[in-house]
Amino acid sequence: MAGESPVPPAAPPLKVAAFRCAACGAPVTLRAPGRSQVASCDSCGVVLDANDPNHRVLAGAVQGRKAAPDIPLGARGALGGVTWEAIGFMRRRDGSAAYGWSEYLLYNPWRGFRWLVESEGHWTLVRMSADRPDDNGDGSFSYRGERYKEFLSGSALVQYVEGEFYWRVEVGERVSVSDFVAPPHILSREISGDEISWSHGEYLPADVVASAFRLDPPPYQIGVAACQPFPGGIKPRALAALALLMVGALFTLQLYTVVRSESKPLYSADLTAHAAGPERQIVTPPFTVDIPTRDLELVASSPVNNNWLYLDASLVNESTQESFPADLEVSYYQGVDDGESWSEGSQRADRLLSSVPPGVYHLEIETTLPGNMPARDFHVEVIRDVPVWRSFWLLVAPLLAVALGLGIAGFSFEAKRWSQSDHPFVTSSSGNDDHDG
Amino acid sequence: MLHRRLRASLLLYAALAGMLLLGLNRRGWVPFAPGRAGPDIDPQRGFHHK
Numbered sequence: 001m002a003g004e005s006p007v008p009p010a011a012p013p014l015k016v017a018a019f020r021c022a023a024c025g026a027p028v029t030l031r032a033p034g035r036s037q038v039a040s041c042d043s044c045g046v047v048l049d050a051n052d053p054n055h056r057v058l059a060g061a062v063q064g065r066k067a068a069p070d071i072p073l074g075a076r077g078a079l080g081g082v083t084w085e086a087i088g089f090m091r092r093r094d095g096s097a098a099y100g101w102s103e104y105l106l107y108n109p110w111r112g113f114r115w116l117v118e119s120e121g122h123w124t125l126v127r128m129s130a131d132r133p134d135d136n137g138d139g140s141f142s143y144r145g146e147r148y149k150e151f152l153s154g155s156a157l158v159q160y161v162e163g164e165f166y167w168r169v170e171v172g173e174r175v176s177v178s179d180f181v182a183p184p185h186i187l188s189r190e191i192s193g194d195e196i197s198w199s200h201g202e203y204l205p206a207d208v209v210a211s212a213f214r215l216d217p218p219p220y221q222i223g224v225a226a227c228q229p230f231p232g233g234i235k236p237r238a239l240a241a242l243a244l245l246m247v248g249a250l251f252t253l254q255l256y257t258v259v260r261s262e263s264k265p266l267y268s269a270d271l272t273a274h275a276a277g278p279e280r281q282i283v284t285p286p287f288t289v290d291i292p293t294r295d296l297e298l299v300a301s302s303p304v305n306n307n308w309l310y311l312d313a314s315l316v317n318e319s320t321q322e323s324f325p326a327d328l329e330v331s332y333y334q335g336v337d338d339g340e341s342w343s344e345g346s347q348r349a350d351r352l353l354s355s356v357p358p359g360v361y362h363l364e365i366e367t368t369l370p371g372n373m374p375a376r377d378f379h380v381e382v383i384r385d386v387p388v389w390r391s392f393w394l395l396v397a398p399l400l401a402v403a404l405g406l407g408i409a410g411f412s413f414e415a416k417r418w419s420q421s422d423h424p425f426v427t428s429s430s431g432n433d434d435h436d437g
Numbered sequence: 438m439l440h441r442r443l444r445a446s447l448l449l450y451a452a453l454a455g456m457l458l459l460g461l462n463r464r465g466w467v468p469f470a471p472g473r474a475g476p477d478i479d480p481q482r483g484f485h486h487k
Contacts, residue, residue, distance in 0.1 A: 232439035239443055246451035253455050257462040295465030325471050354470035390468045391461045395454040402447065 022048060022055050031074070031087040032107045036164035050164060059170055067091040067160040070118065070219055071104050077212030079116075079125060079204065084108050086116075086213070088163035095155035095174070105165060113166060116209070117201065121221030122228060123209045124186060126201035133180075133187055133198060141180050141187060143200065148180035148187045151226050151421045156190070179226055183417075186227035203227045224416040236410030243403035247396045254392040262385040266296070273302075273309055273367035273376045284363040286318055287382065291358040294385040298363075300328045301348040302378035306335070308345075309376050310368040315353060318360045326351040330378065352388065 017033035020026070026043030030036055036050045038058060047059040069089040071077075076085045088105030101119035108114075115126040133141035139150040158173040176191040184203040189196060203225060210218035230236055267287040274280050289296065302309050308331035315324040328351055334343035369376055418424050 234440045234443060239440070239447065242444060242447055246447060246454075249451060250455055250458060253458055254462075257459065261462075293464055295467050295470075352467045352470050354467035355465050385465060388462060388465070388467050391458055391466065394468055395458055399447070399451065399454075 019055050021046065022057050023060075028055070029074075030164060031085060032109075032164060032166070035107075035113075035166055036087070037166055037168050039164035040162050042162075045162075047161065047170070049168075058168065067102070067162075069102065069104065069162065070215055071116070071213045073163045075213050077209075077214070079106075079114075079208070079212050082108055082111055084111075084114060084116075086163075088165045089161070090158060090165075090169065091160035092156045093159055095157060100159065105163065115199070115201075116204075118209075118219060119225065120223060121206060121219040122225035123204040123206055124201040124225070124227060125204050126186075126188070126199045129187070129198040129200045131198075143182075143187055146182040146185060148182045148185070150423065151179040151181045151186075151418075153178040153422060181227045183227045184229040201227065203229060223420065224413060226417065226420065228417065230410065230413055234406075236406040236413070240403040240406040240410065243399045243406070247399050247403070250392065250396050250399075254389070258387040261387045262294070263387070264290070264384045265381060266290075266384050267363070267382040268380070270377060270379050271365070273311070273369055273378055275367075275369040275371070275374050280367050282363075282365040282367065284365070284380075286360045286362045289356055289358050289361055290384060293355050293357050295388055296324075296353040296356045297350055297383045297386040298326045298328065298353065299348065299350045299381040299383065300330055300378055302330045302376055303347055304330055304332050304376070305347075306333050307331075307370060307373065309378060311349075311378070311380075312366040312368070313351075313380075314364045315356065315361050315382070316364055317357075318362060320359070323364075324353045324356060326353060352386070352390075356384075 017030040018027050019030070021028050021041040021044060023046045024041060024044040026041055028039055028041050028048065030039055030050055033050070038047050039050045040047050046057045048055045049058050067089075069086070071086045071089075073086050073089060076083055078084075084106035085108070086104045087107045090103045090105070091100060092103060093100035099120070101117060104116040104118070106114040106116055113128075117124045117126055129143070131143070133143040133148065136142055136147065141148045154177060155174050156177045158169060158171050161169050161171060178189045180187040180189070186201045186203075188199045188201065190199070206218045206221060209215065266289060267284065269284060271282055271284075272279075273282075296315065298313060298315065300309075300311055300313075308329060311328040311330075313326050313328060315326065317323070328349040330347060330349045331345040332343070332347045333345055334341070336342070363380065363382070365380070367376075415425065
Protein backbone atom coordinates (compact mmCIF):
# COMPACT_ATOMS: atom_id res chain seq x y z
CA MET A 1 0.00 0.00 0.00
CA ALA A 2 2.48 2.54 1.12
CA GLY A 3 5.41 3.40 -0.91
CA GLU A 4 8.67 5.15 -0.78
CA SER A 5 9.48 5.53 -4.36
CA PRO A 6 13.16 6.33 -4.73
CA VAL A 7 15.81 5.53 -2.12
CA PRO A 8 16.21 8.52 0.22
CA PRO A 9 19.56 10.29 0.04
CA ALA A 10 22.12 9.82 2.80
CA ALA A 11 23.97 12.36 5.00
CA PRO A 12 21.72 14.18 7.44
CA PRO A 13 22.29 17.90 7.69
CA LEU A 14 21.10 19.38 10.98
CA LYS A 15 19.58 22.61 9.84
CA VAL A 16 16.32 24.14 8.81
CA ALA A 17 16.27 26.31 5.72
CA ALA A 18 13.77 28.77 4.34
CA PHE A 19 13.23 30.48 1.02
CA ARG A 20 10.63 32.57 -0.72
CA CYS A 21 7.97 30.99 -2.87
CA ALA A 22 8.74 31.72 -6.51
CA ALA A 23 5.02 32.11 -7.19
CA CYS A 24 3.61 34.15 -4.30
CA GLY A 25 6.64 35.24 -2.29
CA ALA A 26 5.45 33.61 0.93
CA PRO A 27 8.14 32.00 3.13
CA VAL A 28 8.66 28.26 2.64
CA THR A 29 10.41 26.27 5.35
CA LEU A 30 12.56 23.24 4.53
CA ARG A 31 12.73 20.80 7.45
CA ALA A 32 15.12 18.41 5.69
CA PRO A 33 17.26 20.71 3.59
CA GLY A 34 19.71 18.98 1.32
CA ARG A 35 17.60 15.83 1.37
CA SER A 36 14.25 17.12 0.19
CA GLN A 37 13.82 17.41 -3.57
CA VAL A 38 10.51 19.28 -3.59
CA ALA A 39 8.50 21.40 -1.18
CA SER A 40 5.03 22.87 -1.42
CA CYS A 41 4.10 26.42 -0.54
CA ASP A 42 1.67 26.55 2.38
CA SER A 43 0.29 29.82 1.06
CA CYS A 44 -0.45 29.21 -2.61
CA GLY A 45 -0.05 25.42 -2.86
CA VAL A 46 2.46 25.27 -5.72
CA VAL A 47 5.18 22.62 -5.67
CA LEU A 48 8.69 24.05 -5.78
CA ASP A 49 12.11 22.61 -6.59
CA ALA A 50 13.87 22.59 -3.21
CA ASN A 51 17.38 22.29 -4.68
CA ASP A 52 17.11 24.81 -7.50
CA PRO A 53 18.80 28.13 -6.60
CA ASN A 54 15.67 29.97 -7.77
CA HIS A 55 13.28 27.36 -6.34
CA ARG A 56 11.38 27.20 -9.57
CA VAL A 57 7.80 26.08 -9.67
CA LEU A 58 7.46 22.42 -10.66
CA ALA A 59 3.69 22.20 -10.48
CA GLY A 60 1.00 24.80 -10.15
CA ALA A 61 -1.64 24.91 -7.47
CA VAL A 62 -3.92 22.69 -9.47
CA GLN A 63 -4.62 20.42 -6.55
CA GLY A 64 -6.27 23.10 -4.44
CA ARG A 65 -6.83 22.35 -0.74
CA LYS A 66 -8.68 19.07 -0.91
CA ALA A 67 -7.18 17.13 1.93
CA ALA A 68 -6.35 18.14 5.48
CA PRO A 69 -3.74 16.05 7.29
CA ASP A 70 -4.69 14.65 10.69
CA ILE A 71 -1.06 15.15 11.72
CA PRO A 72 -0.12 18.77 11.07
CA LEU A 73 3.16 19.20 9.22
CA GLY A 74 5.90 20.14 11.63
CA ALA A 75 4.35 18.08 14.43
CA ARG A 76 6.74 15.82 16.30
CA GLY A 77 5.99 12.52 17.94
CA ALA A 78 7.92 9.61 19.47
CA LEU A 79 7.35 6.18 17.97
CA GLY A 80 9.39 3.30 19.31
CA GLY A 81 11.59 5.68 21.28
CA VAL A 82 12.52 7.74 18.22
CA THR A 83 11.23 11.28 17.71
CA TRP A 84 9.93 11.89 14.23
CA GLU A 85 8.81 15.10 12.58
CA ALA A 86 6.05 15.08 10.00
CA ILE A 87 7.44 16.94 6.99
CA GLY A 88 5.29 15.73 4.11
CA PHE A 89 1.72 14.65 3.53
CA MET A 90 0.37 12.83 0.55
CA ARG A 91 -3.11 11.58 -0.23
CA ARG A 92 -3.31 8.63 -2.59
CA ARG A 93 -6.05 6.48 -3.98
CA ASP A 94 -6.21 3.23 -5.84
CA GLY A 95 -6.66 3.16 -9.61
CA SER A 96 -10.36 2.39 -9.37
CA ALA A 97 -10.89 5.26 -6.91
CA ALA A 98 -12.61 2.77 -4.60
CA TYR A 99 -10.61 3.88 -1.60
CA GLY A 100 -7.87 6.24 -0.58
CA TRP A 101 -5.25 6.56 2.10
CA SER A 102 -2.92 9.13 3.62
CA GLU A 103 0.84 8.93 3.84
CA TYR A 104 2.91 11.10 6.16
CA LEU A 105 6.62 11.46 5.52
CA LEU A 106 8.42 11.42 8.87
CA TYR A 107 11.95 12.64 9.29
CA ASN A 108 14.64 12.26 11.90
CA PRO A 109 18.09 13.62 11.01
CA TRP A 110 19.83 10.54 12.44
CA ARG A 111 17.33 7.87 11.43
CA GLY A 112 16.30 9.18 8.04
CA PHE A 113 12.79 8.86 6.65
CA ARG A 114 9.77 6.77 7.52
CA TRP A 115 6.28 6.71 6.19
CA LEU A 116 3.30 6.73 8.50
CA VAL A 117 0.38 5.41 6.48
CA GLU A 118 -3.21 5.89 7.58
CA SER A 119 -5.99 3.96 5.91
CA GLU A 120 -9.53 3.96 7.32
CA GLY A 121 -8.21 4.81 10.77
CA HIS A 122 -5.49 2.13 10.77
CA TRP A 123 -1.83 3.12 10.96
CA THR A 124 1.30 1.48 9.62
CA LEU A 125 4.89 2.64 10.07
CA VAL A 126 6.80 1.92 6.88
CA ARG A 127 10.44 2.09 5.94
CA MET A 128 12.30 1.41 2.74
CA SER A 129 13.69 -2.09 2.44
CA ALA A 130 17.24 -2.41 1.23
CA ASP A 131 16.87 -6.20 0.97
CA ARG A 132 14.88 -7.72 -1.79
CA PRO A 133 12.39 -10.32 -0.49
CA ASP A 134 12.64 -13.86 -1.82
CA ASP A 135 9.95 -14.89 -4.28
CA ASN A 136 8.45 -18.21 -3.16
CA GLY A 137 6.91 -18.76 -6.57
CA ASP A 138 3.40 -19.20 -5.23
CA GLY A 139 2.47 -15.55 -5.02
CA SER A 140 4.08 -15.16 -1.61
CA PHE A 141 7.42 -13.69 -0.59
CA SER A 142 9.78 -14.49 2.27
CA TYR A 143 11.43 -11.67 4.15
CA ARG A 144 13.53 -11.98 7.31
CA GLY A 145 12.13 -15.38 8.16
CA GLU A 146 8.48 -14.51 7.60
CA ARG A 147 6.23 -15.60 4.76
CA TYR A 148 4.16 -12.80 3.28
CA LYS A 149 0.99 -13.71 1.41
CA GLU A 150 -0.25 -11.68 -1.49
CA PHE A 151 -3.02 -9.37 -0.37
CA LEU A 152 -3.74 -6.75 -2.99
CA SER A 153 -2.40 -5.56 -6.31
CA GLY A 154 -3.33 -2.49 -8.29
CA SER A 155 -2.22 1.01 -8.99
CA ALA A 156 -1.80 3.99 -6.70
CA LEU A 157 -2.44 7.54 -7.83
CA VAL A 158 -1.17 10.64 -6.01
CA GLN A 159 -4.14 12.93 -5.37
CA TYR A 160 -2.66 15.58 -3.14
CA VAL A 161 0.74 16.58 -1.78
CA GLU A 162 1.76 19.01 0.89
CA GLY A 163 5.11 19.69 2.56
CA GLU A 164 8.41 18.34 1.36
CA PHE A 165 9.57 15.05 -0.15
CA TYR A 166 12.83 13.42 -1.08
CA TRP A 167 11.76 12.81 -4.64
CA ARG A 168 9.92 14.83 -7.23
CA VAL A 169 6.41 13.79 -6.37
CA GLU A 170 3.61 15.05 -8.54
CA VAL A 171 -0.13 14.99 -8.36
CA GLY A 172 -1.30 12.38 -10.85
CA GLU A 173 1.81 10.23 -10.42
CA ARG A 174 0.79 6.62 -10.83
CA VAL A 175 2.65 3.48 -9.78
CA SER A 176 1.80 -0.21 -9.67
CA VAL A 177 1.58 -1.50 -6.13
CA SER A 178 1.33 -4.94 -4.56
CA ASP A 179 0.92 -5.63 -0.87
CA PHE A 180 1.95 -8.83 0.90
CA VAL A 181 1.04 -9.42 4.51
CA ALA A 182 2.28 -11.36 7.53
CA PRO A 183 0.46 -9.52 10.34
CA PRO A 184 1.55 -7.31 12.00
CA HIS A 185 3.94 -6.77 9.07
CA ILE A 186 3.37 -5.76 5.49
CA LEU A 187 5.61 -5.73 2.44
CA SER A 188 4.80 -3.32 -0.34
CA ARG A 189 6.22 -3.44 -3.84
CA GLU A 190 6.00 -0.40 -6.07
CA ILE A 191 6.82 -0.55 -9.74
CA SER A 192 7.34 2.64 -11.68
CA GLY A 193 8.77 2.12 -15.13
CA ASP A 194 11.85 -0.05 -14.73
CA GLU A 195 12.23 0.76 -11.07
CA ILE A 196 11.07 -1.66 -8.38
CA SER A 197 11.14 -0.60 -4.75
CA TRP A 198 10.20 -2.54 -1.66
CA SER A 199 9.09 -1.20 1.67
CA HIS A 200 8.39 -2.95 4.94
CA GLY A 201 5.79 -1.81 7.43
CA GLU A 202 4.48 -2.69 10.84
CA TYR A 203 0.99 -2.07 12.16
CA LEU A 204 0.73 0.59 14.86
CA PRO A 205 -2.23 0.77 17.23
CA ALA A 206 -4.18 3.98 16.70
CA ASP A 207 -3.81 4.99 20.34
CA VAL A 208 -0.01 4.86 20.01
CA VAL A 209 -0.09 7.25 17.04
CA ALA A 210 -2.74 9.44 18.66
CA SER A 211 -0.69 9.66 21.84
CA ALA A 212 2.58 10.31 19.98
CA PHE A 213 1.23 13.12 17.82
CA ARG A 214 -1.53 14.23 20.22
CA LEU A 215 -4.34 13.58 17.77
CA ASP A 216 -7.71 14.53 19.15
CA PRO A 217 -9.74 12.65 18.08
CA PRO A 218 -7.88 10.05 16.01
CA PRO A 219 -9.47 8.99 12.71
CA TYR A 220 -12.40 6.60 13.07
CA GLN A 221 -11.40 2.99 12.42
CA ILE A 222 -13.25 0.88 9.89
CA GLY A 223 -12.89 -2.87 9.37
CA VAL A 224 -9.70 -4.86 9.76
CA ALA A 225 -6.48 -3.58 8.20
CA ALA A 226 -4.34 -5.72 5.90
CA CYS A 227 -1.60 -6.19 8.51
CA GLN A 228 -3.61 -5.65 11.69
CA PRO A 229 -2.84 -8.28 14.31
CA PHE A 230 -5.60 -9.92 16.35
CA PRO A 231 -6.48 -7.76 19.39
CA GLY A 232 -4.30 -8.22 22.45
CA GLY A 233 -1.51 -9.78 20.43
CA ILE A 234 -3.39 -13.06 20.61
CA LYS A 235 -2.78 -15.69 17.95
CA PRO A 236 -6.18 -17.37 17.99
CA ARG A 237 -5.26 -20.28 15.72
CA ALA A 238 -2.20 -21.15 17.80
CA LEU A 239 -4.17 -21.02 21.06
CA ALA A 240 -7.09 -22.99 19.60
CA ALA A 241 -4.62 -25.61 18.37
CA LEU A 242 -3.01 -25.73 21.82
CA ALA A 243 -6.43 -26.17 23.47
CA LEU A 244 -7.21 -29.05 21.10
CA LEU A 245 -3.81 -30.55 21.82
CA MET A 246 -4.63 -30.43 25.53
CA VAL A 247 -7.97 -32.11 24.80
CA GLY A 248 -5.98 -34.83 23.03
CA ALA A 249 -3.68 -35.21 26.05
CA LEU A 250 -6.65 -35.52 28.42
CA PHE A 251 -8.23 -38.02 26.01
CA THR A 252 -5.06 -40.12 26.23
CA LEU A 253 -5.25 -40.03 30.03
CA GLN A 254 -8.91 -40.99 29.83
CA LEU A 255 -8.13 -43.91 27.52
CA TYR A 256 -5.49 -45.04 30.01
CA THR A 257 -8.06 -45.20 32.82
CA VAL A 258 -10.64 -46.82 30.53
CA VAL A 259 -8.21 -49.57 29.58
CA ARG A 260 -7.33 -50.11 33.24
CA SER A 261 -10.93 -50.26 34.45
CA GLU A 262 -11.97 -53.72 35.68
CA SER A 263 -15.64 -53.80 34.58
CA LYS A 264 -16.01 -56.71 37.01
CA PRO A 265 -19.51 -58.23 37.47
CA LEU A 266 -20.33 -58.55 41.21
CA TYR A 267 -23.88 -59.75 41.06
CA SER A 268 -26.14 -61.00 38.30
CA ALA A 269 -29.62 -62.51 38.51
CA ASP A 270 -32.80 -63.16 36.55
CA LEU A 271 -35.74 -61.87 38.57
CA THR A 272 -39.46 -61.39 38.13
CA ALA A 273 -41.24 -58.09 38.65
CA HIS A 274 -44.81 -58.13 39.96
CA ALA A 275 -47.43 -55.44 39.62
CA ALA A 276 -48.96 -55.92 43.08
CA GLY A 277 -48.52 -57.66 46.39
CA PRO A 278 -45.48 -58.20 48.56
CA GLU A 279 -43.66 -59.73 45.57
CA ARG A 280 -43.23 -56.16 44.29
CA GLN A 281 -40.39 -55.80 46.77
CA ILE A 282 -37.28 -57.83 46.04
CA VAL A 283 -34.23 -58.17 48.29
CA THR A 284 -31.26 -59.86 46.66
CA PRO A 285 -28.72 -62.07 48.39
CA PRO A 286 -25.64 -60.21 49.67
CA PHE A 287 -22.57 -59.73 47.53
CA THR A 288 -19.16 -58.22 48.22
CA VAL A 289 -17.90 -54.95 46.80
CA ASP A 290 -14.11 -55.21 46.61
CA ILE A 291 -11.38 -52.90 47.85
CA PRO A 292 -10.65 -50.13 46.92
CA THR A 293 -13.50 -47.66 46.44
CA ARG A 294 -14.67 -47.56 42.83
CA ASP A 295 -17.81 -46.70 40.91
CA LEU A 296 -20.54 -49.30 40.37
CA GLU A 297 -23.00 -49.69 37.54
CA LEU A 298 -26.47 -51.07 38.03
CA VAL A 299 -27.86 -52.58 34.82
CA ALA A 300 -31.40 -53.84 34.21
CA SER A 301 -32.73 -55.38 31.03
CA SER A 302 -36.08 -56.83 30.03
CA PRO A 303 -37.59 -57.81 26.66
CA VAL A 304 -40.35 -55.19 26.90
CA ASN A 305 -41.99 -54.25 23.61
CA ASN A 306 -44.23 -51.21 23.41
CA ASN A 307 -44.25 -51.37 27.16
CA TRP A 308 -42.23 -50.41 30.24
CA LEU A 309 -40.87 -51.64 33.53
CA TYR A 310 -39.85 -49.38 36.43
CA LEU A 311 -37.43 -50.45 39.15
CA ASP A 312 -36.96 -48.33 42.25
CA ALA A 313 -33.69 -49.84 43.44
CA SER A 314 -31.23 -49.20 46.24
CA LEU A 315 -27.81 -50.63 46.89
CA VAL A 316 -27.65 -51.12 50.68
CA ASN A 317 -24.55 -51.66 52.80
CA GLU A 318 -25.37 -54.51 55.20
CA SER A 319 -23.21 -53.24 58.06
CA THR A 320 -23.78 -49.45 57.90
CA GLN A 321 -27.22 -49.51 56.22
CA GLU A 322 -26.00 -46.74 53.93
CA SER A 323 -27.92 -46.89 50.70
CA PHE A 324 -27.32 -45.74 47.13
CA PRO A 325 -30.66 -45.07 45.43
CA ALA A 326 -30.87 -45.85 41.71
CA ASP A 327 -34.13 -45.91 39.82
CA LEU A 328 -34.18 -47.65 36.46
CA GLU A 329 -36.82 -47.47 33.75
CA VAL A 330 -36.74 -50.02 30.97
CA SER A 331 -38.98 -48.66 28.25
CA TYR A 332 -39.08 -49.63 24.59
CA TYR A 333 -41.56 -48.67 21.88
CA GLN A 334 -41.45 -49.34 18.18
CA GLY A 335 -43.78 -49.39 15.20
CA VAL A 336 -44.32 -48.40 11.59
CA ASP A 337 -45.78 -45.04 10.58
CA ASP A 338 -46.43 -44.15 6.96
CA GLY A 339 -44.24 -47.02 5.86
CA GLU A 340 -41.33 -45.95 8.05
CA SER A 341 -40.29 -47.99 11.05
CA TRP A 342 -39.40 -46.21 14.25
CA SER A 343 -38.29 -47.12 17.74
CA GLU A 344 -37.86 -45.27 21.00
CA GLY A 345 -36.18 -46.18 24.27
CA SER A 346 -34.26 -49.35 25.02
CA GLN A 347 -34.72 -52.77 26.53
CA ARG A 348 -31.73 -51.96 28.74
CA ALA A 349 -31.29 -49.32 31.42
CA ASP A 350 -28.26 -48.53 33.53
CA ARG A 351 -27.31 -46.24 36.38
CA LEU A 352 -23.86 -45.31 37.66
CA LEU A 353 -23.20 -45.08 41.39
CA SER A 354 -20.38 -42.86 42.52
CA SER A 355 -17.48 -43.95 44.77
CA VAL A 356 -19.04 -46.97 46.46
CA PRO A 357 -16.93 -48.00 49.48
CA PRO A 358 -15.97 -51.65 49.82
CA GLY A 359 -18.25 -53.87 51.94
CA VAL A 360 -21.10 -56.37 51.80
CA TYR A 361 -24.16 -55.07 49.98
CA HIS A 362 -27.53 -56.24 48.75
CA LEU A 363 -30.06 -54.76 46.36
CA GLU A 364 -33.56 -53.75 47.38
CA ILE A 365 -35.85 -53.35 44.40
CA GLU A 366 -39.45 -52.18 44.30
CA THR A 367 -41.02 -52.94 40.92
CA THR A 368 -43.75 -51.09 39.08
CA LEU A 369 -45.50 -52.43 35.98
CA PRO A 370 -48.23 -51.13 33.69
CA GLY A 371 -51.75 -52.04 34.85
CA ASN A 372 -52.34 -54.61 32.15
CA MET A 373 -49.26 -56.65 32.99
CA PRO A 374 -49.26 -58.79 36.18
CA ALA A 375 -45.58 -59.87 35.98
CA ARG A 376 -42.48 -59.39 33.89
CA ASP A 377 -39.11 -61.11 33.93
CA PHE A 378 -36.02 -58.97 34.02
CA HIS A 379 -32.28 -59.32 34.42
CA VAL A 380 -30.24 -57.25 36.86
CA GLU A 381 -26.49 -56.91 37.11
CA VAL A 382 -24.06 -54.99 39.31
CA ILE A 383 -20.71 -54.21 37.69
CA ARG A 384 -17.73 -52.72 39.51
CA ASP A 385 -15.27 -50.14 38.13
CA VAL A 386 -16.81 -49.35 34.77
CA PRO A 387 -15.31 -46.60 32.58
CA VAL A 388 -16.76 -43.16 33.37
CA TRP A 389 -16.66 -40.47 30.71
CA ARG A 390 -18.59 -37.73 32.47
CA SER A 391 -15.56 -36.30 34.32
CA PHE A 392 -13.61 -36.24 31.08
CA TRP A 393 -16.30 -34.34 29.21
CA LEU A 394 -16.76 -31.89 32.09
CA LEU A 395 -13.03 -31.17 32.20
CA VAL A 396 -12.51 -30.85 28.45
CA ALA A 397 -15.65 -28.73 27.93
CA PRO A 398 -13.85 -25.46 28.85
CA LEU A 399 -10.96 -26.35 26.53
CA LEU A 400 -13.34 -27.13 23.70
CA ALA A 401 -15.21 -23.87 24.39
CA VAL A 402 -11.94 -21.93 24.27
CA ALA A 403 -10.89 -23.65 21.05
CA LEU A 404 -14.29 -23.05 19.45
CA GLY A 405 -14.49 -19.44 20.62
CA LEU A 406 -10.98 -18.61 19.45
CA GLY A 407 -11.55 -20.46 16.20
CA ILE A 408 -14.71 -18.50 15.43
CA ALA A 409 -13.18 -15.18 16.52
CA GLY A 410 -10.03 -15.82 14.50
CA PHE A 411 -11.92 -16.90 11.42
CA SER A 412 -14.23 -13.88 11.62
CA PHE A 413 -11.24 -11.55 12.00
CA GLU A 414 -9.37 -13.09 9.06
CA ALA A 415 -12.53 -13.09 6.93
CA LYS A 416 -12.86 -9.33 7.52
CA ARG A 417 -9.19 -8.78 6.73
CA TRP A 418 -9.18 -10.79 3.51
CA SER A 419 -12.53 -9.39 2.36
CA GLN A 420 -10.55 -6.26 1.44
CA SER A 421 -8.03 -8.26 -0.55
CA ASP A 422 -7.82 -9.78 -4.02
CA HIS A 423 -8.25 -13.16 -2.35
CA PRO A 424 -11.27 -13.12 -0.03
CA PHE A 425 -11.93 -16.55 1.42
CA VAL A 426 -15.53 -15.79 2.33
CA THR A 427 -17.52 -14.57 -0.62
CA SER A 428 -21.21 -14.11 -1.20
CA SER A 429 -20.88 -15.75 -4.60
CA SER A 430 -19.15 -18.89 -5.75
CA GLY A 431 -15.39 -19.26 -6.00
CA ASN A 432 -13.79 -19.55 -2.58
CA ASP A 433 -10.10 -19.18 -2.14
CA ASP A 434 -8.28 -21.50 0.17
CA HIS A 435 -6.70 -18.96 2.47
CA ASP A 436 -6.01 -19.85 6.04
CA GLY A 437 -5.04 -16.35 7.06
CA MET B 438 1.57 -10.20 26.70
CA LEU B 439 -1.97 -11.50 26.71
CA HIS B 440 -1.16 -14.33 24.30
CA ARG B 441 1.49 -15.72 26.64
CA ARG B 442 -0.79 -15.43 29.65
CA LEU B 443 -3.57 -17.26 27.86
CA ARG B 444 -1.18 -19.96 26.71
CA ALA B 445 0.16 -20.38 30.25
CA SER B 446 -3.41 -20.48 31.61
CA LEU B 447 -4.36 -23.16 29.09
CA LEU B 448 -1.35 -25.29 30.01
CA LEU B 449 -1.97 -24.84 33.73
CA TYR B 450 -5.64 -25.72 33.35
CA ALA B 451 -4.81 -28.80 31.30
CA ALA B 452 -2.25 -29.95 33.88
CA LEU B 453 -4.73 -29.52 36.74
CA ALA B 454 -7.53 -31.12 34.71
CA GLY B 455 -5.29 -34.10 33.94
CA MET B 456 -4.46 -34.66 37.60
CA LEU B 457 -8.10 -34.20 38.58
CA LEU B 458 -9.24 -36.61 35.89
CA LEU B 459 -6.85 -39.30 37.08
CA GLY B 460 -7.85 -38.71 40.70
CA LEU B 461 -11.58 -38.78 40.03
CA ASN B 462 -11.36 -41.87 37.85
CA ARG B 463 -9.19 -43.58 40.44
CA ARG B 464 -11.80 -42.98 43.14
CA GLY B 465 -14.65 -43.94 40.83
CA TRP B 466 -16.29 -40.57 41.27
CA VAL B 467 -19.21 -40.07 38.90
CA PRO B 468 -20.50 -36.53 38.38
CA PHE B 469 -24.29 -36.16 38.71
CA ALA B 470 -24.65 -39.68 40.07
CA PRO B 471 -27.24 -40.10 42.81
CA GLY B 472 -25.61 -39.47 46.16
CA ARG B 473 -25.57 -41.96 48.93
CA ALA B 474 -28.38 -41.80 51.46
CA GLY B 475 -28.08 -42.49 55.18
CA PRO B 476 -29.70 -45.40 56.99
CA ASP B 477 -33.37 -45.00 56.32
CA ILE B 478 -35.33 -48.06 57.28
CA ASP B 479 -39.02 -48.13 57.76
CA PRO B 480 -39.27 -50.03 61.09
CA GLN B 481 -42.68 -51.44 60.19
CA ARG B 482 -41.86 -52.50 56.65
CA GLY B 483 -38.20 -53.26 57.22
CA PHE B 484 -37.59 -51.64 53.87
CA HIS B 485 -35.90 -48.50 52.73
CA HIS B 486 -37.97 -45.47 51.81
CA LYS B 487 -37.33 -44.28 48.32
